[in-house]
Every structure is written in structure tokens, then in C-alpha cells.
Amino acid sequence: MLTLSTRNQIAIGLLLAALMIATRSHHFATVHNLADASWAIFFLAGIYLRSAWTLPAFFALGWGLDISATTWGGVSDYCMTPAYLFMLPAYASLWLAGRWFAQHYQFSWSTLVPLFISASTGLILCGLFSSGGFYFFSGRIAETSFAEFGEQLLKYFPMYIETFVFYSAIAIGVHVLFTAVHQLNSRNTTTG
Numbered sequence: 001m002l003t004l005s006t007r008n009q010i011a012i013g014l015l016l017a018a019l020m021i022a023t024r025s026h027h028f029a030t031v032h033n034l035a036d037a038s039w040a041i042f043f044l045a046g047i048y049l050r051s052a053w054t055l056p057a058f059f060a061l062g063w064g065l066d067i068s069a070t071t072w073g074g075v076s077d078y079c080m081t082p083a084y085l086f087m088l089p090a091y092a093s094l095w096l097a098g099r100w101f102a103q104h105y106q107f108s109w110s111t112l113v114p115l116f117i118s119a120s121t122g123l124i125l126c127g128l129f130s131s132g133g134f135y136f137f138s139g140r141i142a143e144t145s146f147a148e149f150g151e152q153l154l155k156y157f158p159m160y161i162e163t164f165v166f167y168s169a170i171a172i173g174v175h176v177l178f179t180a181v182h183q184l185n186s187r188n189t190t191t192g
Contacts, residue, residue, distance in 0.1 A: 100118050
């Protein structure tokens with residue numbers, strides 16, 4: 001099981017919040033903008049931050065950034081419909097998947113299996129809630145069908161997976177580096 005000090009959790013929480021602020025208003029990466037890291041942020045918050053208040057806090061931050069972007073930032077409000085409420089279960093799916101993984105974590109190669117299971121489950125549920133919620137309940141699609149929804153999901157979901165994997169891979173690299181250095185320092189302290 002993964003346990004971090006309160007100090008480390010605060011540092012990670014601030015880093016994740018800064019990442020959300022830096023990336024939230026952009027949906028696809030360009031030379032000047034990074035892709036939205038929100039899906040990875042909710043998953044990582046579930047892994048690293050023990051307090052349950054982090055889920056509503058990050059949701060409120062994302063909502064506030066979206067409102068700011070559409071009200072003052074010149075971003076289209078096309079996605080701001082009653083279906084936005086489906087982002088709650090979408091992000092909660094990733095957060096809960098991260099929580100589940102944290103309970104099964106150990107610093108070994110065998111942790112890749114629960115990581116894959118939790119990330120895949122969280123991604124699929126998040127994609128279904130966010131895309132399905134918008135497609136069926138936003139009022140933006142005149143005639144809906146499960147076949148067309150499936151086509152739209154196949155078209156856009158891989159981009160979200162790619163972005164999630166990008167940010168998660170960076171987090172994994174940083175985690176491995178910090179854990180390896182910590183273990184090495186612990187060994188040197190006990191043998192020295």
C-alpha cells in the first residue's frame with residue numbers, strides 16, 4: 001500500500017493543481033499548449049492524496065477554470081450544458097481507480113498488473129460517462145443512436161488515452177526516481 005507523509009501529499013496536491021491550471025483550457029496539444037491533464041490528475045490524486053476532499057476540490061477547480069475560460073477567456077461554451085454533471089462520475093471513476101491501485105501498490109514489477117487494471121477501468125468508465133453524458137444528454141446532438149455514439153467514442157477516445165498515458169508515464173518516471181533514491185538513501189543510512 002502506498003503511504004506518503006502529509007508534507008509530500010500537500011506538495012503533490014499543489015503540483016497537480018498547478019498542472020490542471022496550466023493545461024485545463026486546452027483540449028488538444030499544439031506547439032504552444034499542452035493537452036488537458038485532467039484525466040491523469042484525477043487518477044494520480046486518487047493514488048497519492050489520502051483525503052477524500054481532494055475529489056470535490058479538484059472537480060471545483062476544473063469547473064472554475066472551465067467557467068473562467070468560457071466567460072472571460074474566449075473559449076467556446078459548447079460543452080457547458082446540463083450534461084456537464086456527468087463529469088462528476090467520470091472524474092470519480094478515475095479517482096476511485098487510483099484509490100484502488102494505491103491499496104495494491106508495491107514497489108516491484110508486479111505492481112504493473114494492478115496499475116494496468118485500475119488505469120484501464122478508470123479510463124473506460126470516465127470515457128463512457130463524459131462522452132456518453134455529453135452525447136445523450138447535452139441537447140447538442142439532434143438524433144442520438146448507440147451506433148453513432150460508438151463511432152464517436154472510437155474516434156475521440158484514443159486521444160484521451162494518449163494524453164492520459166503521456167502524463168501518467170511522466171508521473172511513473174518521477175515516482176520510480178524518487179522511490180529508488182529514497183531506498184538507496186535508506187540503505188546507506190542503515191549500513192553507514
